[in-house]
Amino acid sequence: MALTSARKKFLLLEPVTMSDQIAAYRVGDRVRILDIGKPGHVRTPTYVRHKTGTIERFCGMFENPENKAYGRWGLPSIPLYRVQFRQHDIWPDYDGTPGDVLEIEIYDHWLALAEEEA
Amino acid sequence: MSNDEHNHDHDNHATTREDDDLELTEGEARFLALKGLLIEQGVMTADEIRARMEFNERGSPHQAARMIARAWIDPAYKERMLDDTKAAAAELGIEATEAALVTIENTPERHNMVVCTLCSCYPRSLLGEPPAFYVSKAYRSRAVREPRKVLREFGVEIPETVDIAVHDSNADLRYVIMPMRPAGTEGLSEDDLAALITRDSVVGCALPVEPA
Numbered sequence: 001m002a003l004t005s006a007r008k009k010f011l012l013l014e015p016v017t018m019s020d021q022i023a024a025y026r027v028g029d030r031v032r033i034l035d036i037g038k039p040g041h042v043r044t045p046t047y048v049r050h051k052t053g054t055i056e057r058f059c060g061m062f063e064n065p066e067n068k069a070y071g072r073w074g075l076p077s078i079p080l081y082r083v084q085f086r087q088h089d090i091w092p093d094y095d096g097t098p099g100d101v102l103e104i105e106i107y108d109h110w111l112a113l114a115e116e117e118a
Numbered sequence: 119m120s121n122d123e124h125n126h127d128h129d130n131h132a133t134t135r136e137d138d139d140l141e142l143t144e145g146e147a148r149f150l151a152l153k154g155l156l157i158e159q160g161v162m163t164a165d166e167i168r169a170r171m172e173f174n175e176r177g178s179p180h181q182a183a184r185m186i187a188r189a190w191i192d193p194a195y196k197e198r199m200l201d202d203t204k205a206a207a208a209e210l211g212i213e214a215t216e217a218a219l220v221t222i223e224n225t226p227e228r229h230n231m232v233v234c235t236l237c238s239c240y241p242r243s244l245l246g247e248p249p250a251f252y253v254s255k256a257y258r259s260r261a262v263r264e265p266r267k268v269l270r271e272f273g274v275e276i277p278e279t280v281d282i283a284v285h286d287s288n289a290d291l292r293y294v295i296m297p298m299r300p301a302g303t304e305g306l307s308e309d310d311l312a313a314l315i316t317r318d319s320v321v322g323c324a325l326p327v328e329p330a
Contacts (some may be wrong), residue, residue: 043288070264100282102285
């Protein structure tokens with residue numbers, strides 16, 4: 001079986017970058033979007049909260065826009081991911097193909113690893 | 119208001135009111151008041167504010183169209199654009215001021231479209247100001263919920279053999295959709311190809327214009 005990039009990094013066969021140390025989630029990880037009850041100008045829309053999707057990519061570190069929106073410091077920067085969902089997992093009555101997807105950017109503090117599916 | 123009531127000294131007013139026949143909106147009034155104060159207090163000059171507004175509005179769909187036309191012709195440029203859109207823009211002398219730009223390619227298997235459900239995030243330096251539909255609540259709420267129906271209303275029928283990926287531009291990335299090059303365009307020049315690439319085709323709500 002081919003080694004994943006994460007596995008190669010674990011075995012030190014690939015260099016580990018700063019982003020690797022910061023990024024808690026790997027491409028392909030199943031994640032659940034949290035509802036952290038944070039009020040105000042947050043960047044996680046309600047329609048994806050409590051939904052389960054897959055990490056599509058790590059986008060990098062960005063100043064926290066939820067703090068900057070209120071004139072506060074955006075630092076320290078926080079990890080941002082793109083999460084892909086099957087449309088049918090978001091909207092039970094979705095009208096489209098099983099392969100239709102939605103991708104959205106989610107900051108680290110709104111994510112948790114999804115429980116293993118049976 | 120007659121001229122007689124309005125003939126007081128204007129020299130102390132740094133602002134101008136452009137449409138005297140219309141009531142100012144709250145936003146316009148706020149803008150004019152702020153602009154006047156910035157100038158009066160010596161923070162910025164009127165010319166600096168004008169230049170900044172001109173800079174903000176310099177983007178146009180032609181910028182993205184030039185990049186996509188080049189990508190259709192030059193596979194190596196296409197790879198670079200997919201890998202680093204800002205650097206690819208700079209190669210053509212286009213200054214992209216967005217923090218992070220991503221190009222997503224339409225394929226025979228997948229059509230892509232962009233929406234910002236939270237406000238109206240948009241790659242302005244490559245596409246200019248967003249169209250009215252893009253900022254409407256109807257598009258922002260429906261594009262994620264029923265993209266096929268929305269596309270049909272734009273006159274775009276995506277067959278069931280093609281999946282649709284909706285990209286919510288809700289945070290720090292800005293998206294450019296690279297449409298597929300239409301058939302029958304083999305002999306066209308780069309400029310003629312760029313003319314087929316419309317604003318809405320780069321948002322994913324349209325397909326490129328078919329060549330004449």
